[in-house]
Amino acid sequence: MSYALANNKPPEKAPDAVQVPSLPDQPMPNASLPSNNERMAGRLAQAVKSKQAQSILVGGLSLCLGILLWHLATLYKFNFFINFENIPSPLKVADAFVGHLAEPVFYTHILVSIRRILIAYGMAVLLGVAIGLAVGRSRLARAAVLPYIEVIRPIPAVAWIPLAILMWPTEESSIIYITFLGALFPIILNTIHGVEQTPEVMIRAALSLGANKLQVFWHVVLPAALPSIATGLAIGMGVSWFSLLAGEIISGQYGIGYFTWDAYSLINYPDIVVGMLVIGGLGTLSTFLIKVVTRPALRWKELQR
């Protein structure tokens, strides 16, 4: 998901801005060598930066092109197998979006969805990481838990809706339950994976330095699993959004999923697209936030040569 990462890099200077250190006139092999190296390193860094700027530029252009094609397709009522006759144009969607920005209820929809995500995702993180660590470390826990994971994991969030409504006391709790399930499995599976790939030699090293089992777990297994856990957290965030939407479409009176479904019932086509784009935006933003939050714990990985 490099699109999220690309956003936090500021646009860079043009590659021409490299400062080339002037070489001394006399032949001084020892002095000129490091300056040569520095120059090479400078150029390399500049090349990397200009490549990032290039990616951002290409990404932006590609998005603009997509919107333009969408605009043209709706303008000329494109209808060849795929039908754009009833699809709202980007301008109509933008109009509808700006209109909603003035309505307090629009923000209620968004805030209610965010609240559900926070509760469901928070519980999924706590439980998912705990279960993942236990399964990854203990053969007994693995034998007991893995069958459930294998059976429940392929069931899509939508399929849970009837049972969730029967099981939970309120609509709110059933929506949160469905959202929670969506986030739970990617987090569990990635945590297990992370724990399993802890290099055995590091565990041995810690043991010979005097670590007990708990210390091995805290100083070796957990940090070794962190990169994979972070991946699970990011994937889990994405999945929790589309599980939330499944829950909100069926029940509830607020939430961005409800907003989208309601627009469909009322044949308000621009609002459907507004709802979809808001979901996309919130999903991207929250996944990006997860990456920012987990990044400090993974700093050592970026420094590897």
Added chain:
Amino acid sequence: MNTSVISIQHNLMQKHRQDSKERGHVSIESVGISFGEGTNRSIAVRETSLTIKPGEFVCILGPSGCGKSTLLNSVAGYVTPTTGRVLVDNEAVTGPGPDRGMVFQQYSLLPWKTVLENIAFGPRLAGHSAAECHSIARTFLAMIGLSKMEKRYPGELSGGMQQRVGIARALANYPSVLLMDEPFGALDAQTRLMMQESLLDIWSEFGTTVLFVTHDVDEAIFLADRILIMSASPGTVIADLQVELERPRQSEMATSEAFVALKRTCLQYIRAESMKAFELRECNA
């Protein structure tokens, strides 16, 4: 840094220097190691007995797959002998512990800890205060000549530097024995030579018993006081050779008569064992 912290570090080193003449006695008593059950049972080490004196530098030399690492692992405590026992300073080995420092062939530093934190890890587990741990770690960082690298992460260091940090980390617990399992095997030839010299420097400064596993004859002769040659699987010690080269060792000694003569002896043993292992494999195939 306050003076009490420095004096704790100083005292630890003083105490180590005084004790190192009595500490580090290793006794392997008819140790046999086999893996698996029934028909899958394979013998890695045949009954082996030997003793190592405190402060001795001993190399275990043998062809690959002869069980020399398994024997070392039984001293480290990762492997429990099927028969016999290992004693270090008259205490039976029952598992890995900080009295036996271990250096591995693979990079085993914790990549999420800085160089300083890696070396301070052992003292920290032993319950020293943060300031004491850093003081101890800095002493050993200076000993391996990497003081400038204390804030770096292992991933930023070269292979040779990582192994030096690995040695410092093992020594920071003031172990009575340093166990080294082909520690320079993954390094290029040039780096390996420098690491060998550097290891001897560290060893002469920080006296301790060293048990060093290698398949490189030159390395064994250059480093050791004593070379134990192991036979092909199942492994056991078939020769116990004293290295009569003066210390400090110089790289030029590799062409001296004594060195070459000893090398010839070692190679003869190893060639005979490799042939046996080769024929054994051919017969089984």
